[in-house]
Amino acid sequence: MKNYDAASTRYEKGKDMLLNGSEIIIECLKEQGVDTVFGYPGGAILNLYDELYKHSDEIHHVLTSHEQGAAHAADGYARSTGKVGVCFATSGPGATNLVTGIATAHMDSVPIIAITCNVALPLLGKDSFQEIDIAGITMPITKHNFIVKDVKDLAETIRRAFVIAKSGRPGPVLIDVPKDVTDLKNKCEYMPMKPIPIGRAKKGITEEAVKEAIKLIAKAKKPVVFVGGGAVIAGAAKELKKFVDLVDAPVCDSLMGKGAFNGNDDRYLGMLGMHGCKASNLSVSECDLLIAIGTRFSDRVLGNPAKFASKAKVLQFDVDPAEINKNIIADHAIIGDVKETLSRINKSLEQQNHDSWVGHVKELSSKYPLTVPTEGLSGQFVVAETYRQTKGEAIITTEVGQHQMWAAQYYKFKKPRQLLTSGGLGTMGYGLGAAIGAKTGNPDKTVINFAGDGCFRMNMNEMATAARENLPIIEIILNNHVLGMVRQWQTLFYNKHYSATVLDDGVDYVMLAEAMGAKGIRATTQDEFKSALKEALVSDKPVLIDCIIDSDDKVWPMVAPGAPINEFFKED
Numbered sequence: 001m002k003n004y005d006a007a008s009t010r011y012e013k014g015k016d017m018l019l020n021g022s023e024i025i026i027e028c029l030k031e032q033g034v035d036t037v038f039g040y041p042g043g044a045i046l047n048l049y050d051e052l053y054k055h056s057d058e059i060h061h062v063l064t065s066h067e068q069g070a071a072h073a074a075d076g077y078a079r080s081t082g083k084v085g086v087c088f089a090t091s092g093p094g095a096t097n098l099v100t101g102i103a104t105a106h107m108d109s110v111p112i113i114a115i116t117c118n119v120a121l122p123l124l125g126k127d128s129f130q131e132i133d134i135a136g137i138t139m140p141i142t143k144h145n146f147i148v149k150d151v152k153d154l155a156e157t158i159r160r161a162f163v164i165a166k167s168g169r170p171g172p173v174l175i176d177v178p179k180d181v182t183d184l185k186n187k188c189e190y191m192p193m194k195p196i197p198i199g200r201a202k203k204g205i206t207e208e209a210v211k212e213a214i215k216l217i218a219k220a221k222k223p224v225v226f227v228g229g230g231a232v233i234a235g236a237a238k239e240l241k242k243f244v245d246l247v248d249a250p251v252c253d254s255l256m257g258k259g260a261f262n263g264n265d266d267r268y269l270g271m272l273g274m275h276g277c278k279a280s281n282l283s284v285s286e287c288d289l290l291i292a293i294g295t296r297f298s299d300r301v302l303g304n305p306a307k308f309a310s311k312a313k314v315l316q317f318d319v320d321p322a323e324i325n326k327n328i329i330a331d332h333a334i335i336g337d338v339k340e341t342l343s344r345i346n347k348s349l350e351q352q353n354h355d356s357w358v359g360h361v362k363e364l365s366s367k368y369p370l371t372v373p374t375e376g377l378s379g380q381f382v383v384a385e386t387y388r389q390t391k392g393e394a395i396i397t398t399e400v401g402q403h404q405m406w407a408a409q410y411y412k413f414k415k416p417r418q419l420l421t422s423g424g425l426g427t428m429g430y431g432l433g434a435a436i437g438a439k440t441g442n443p444d445k446t447v448i449n450f451a452g453d454g455c456f457r458m459n460m461n462e463m464a465t466a467a468r469e470n471l472p473i474i475e476i477i478l479n480n481h482v483l484g485m486v487r488q489w490q491t492l493f494y495n496k497h498y499s500a501t502v503l504d505d506g507v508d509y510v511m512l513a514e515a516m517g518a519k520g521i522r523a524t525t526q527d528e529f530k531s532a533l534k535e536a537l538v539s540d541k542p543v544l545i546d547c548i549i550d551s552d553d554k555v556w557p558m559v560a561p562g563a564p565i566n567e568f569f570k571e572d
Helices: 002-008 021-031 043-054 067-081 099-107 134-141 151-166 207-219 229-233 237-247 278-286 338-348 355-367 379-390 402-410 430-441 453-459 462-468 484-493 509-515 526-537
Strands: 017-020 036-040 060-063 085-089 112-118 144-147 173-178 187-190 223-227 251-253 268-271 289-293 313-318 332-335 395-398 447-452 474-479 519-523 543-548
Touching: 017 021, 021 043, 021 151, 021 187, 036 067, 036 430, 043 085, 043 112, 060 430, 060 462, 067 085, 067 099, 067 112, 067 430, 067 453, 067 462, 099 112, 099 134, 099 430, 112 134, 112 151, 134 144, 134 173, 144 151, 151 173, 151 187, 207 289, 207 313, 207 332, 207 338, 223 237, 223 278, 229 237, 229 338, 237 338, 251 278, 268 278, 268 355, 268 402, 278 355, 313 338, 379 402, 379 447, 379 474, 379 526, 395 402, 395 430, 402 447, 402 474, 402 484, 430 447, 430 453, 430 462, 447 453, 453 474, 474 509, 474 526, 509 519, 509 543, 519 526, 526 543
Parallel strands: 036 060, 036 085, 085 112, 112 173, 144 173, 223 251, 223 289, 251 268, 289 313, 313 332, 395 447, 447 474, 474 543, 519 543
Antiparallel strands: 017 187
């Protein structure tokens, strides 16, 4: 706790006043620039919602259909805007319904503040109605969490929570407040304070560390730059582009790193790993220096760790020291904000030249392109056509599965914060809530969620939220009547034993969308999808497009789990 004291008390003092706990929470949120809260009320949090009602002209509340949707919406808001997302939930099941969304944010380093209200202090620890130890439950999946038992501690705790959520490697913070702490009669002096910007982590970016990094780069003949989500979070796109040009290297990315480097750039190869482009996987397998920027080297990237980039030295830049040497041993690392790291290196790095290597890698890209089936409606076609009609400018959210991989492969992300997807936890049901959060935070941008029919079932009730909020998001369901990615694994590894993965039960998603106040359209051909998307893009209400595709369509390329990333399945 003491580690955060200095950072959390550096505020400009203002005029003090006597406020109750609910008033203090709202005033602190306003201090932090919060303009939107996603949530669902209940008994223990009623005092806070009553105060929120009085400030509806300052803080917009989005009533989701389920608390999990509120957590995902706060996450999507945060990822797409770069701000902190905020969600509310009541005690007991309200709080536990946030858990999957909090864990999703934790795995992908997303700054959200979850405020829950618990039973009153005299009822804590007595198995009271709707009592749960939400702080204990969420301890492993938050960056920090608090139980505030005294109204005098409330303002300082909220301010500290925002500092923690935003600083260093971002993440979720939970604040649990017993109901009587928010009571109208429970007052204390409140002093408004203005938060200062969070500084970038620079301590580990020493002159010696930078010189050693430059030395490794200068010796390399076949460098590859591998970009992860840390580059997106740090806002390092400009510095990254300059760095890549100076190194004269090809670039690949992780799922979370999409958009940090322009997907249309000549140096860009594609995603790395299990469903990575062949050019990316082969280049990393051949390179003599792998420069890893803001990535955690997940198992889906590495394949077989012992054979990953086996010919290369590894140079790693990351703000979190826990990521250094965790999954891959680095020959040299710089611990600090990657935007600042790249900026420091760019000032001293001389222009490198690797014409022969870059030419070879471009040949690999030409030899192993991603292709779109020319006939029939397919996931690849749907994503490629969506890219064409949106000119690559949309914010894309996804659920988890085949459609997620097709979105990563066939939509060329040009900017950071364009792809919002659950990378670490792999949360089915994430995308629709995230789309609501993204559209709320970016009302002038087109927001599209790609879903499988299995994922849509998880949180499809949030279509009603989008309709109620008049959010013209587009929900594209790649409907193959199966759990597509699980079926793909059953085909490849389980002798086609399709156990519990068939969803051919007659659910009509078009009628369901209409029942929830959205527009529903079904597409069974390429022309029907083109027409449906064109209509959806000019709609003033949510639109669901139910795209009927083949049950046995697969995501290619694919590397078997645990295999070296340069050993691919043959598509036949």
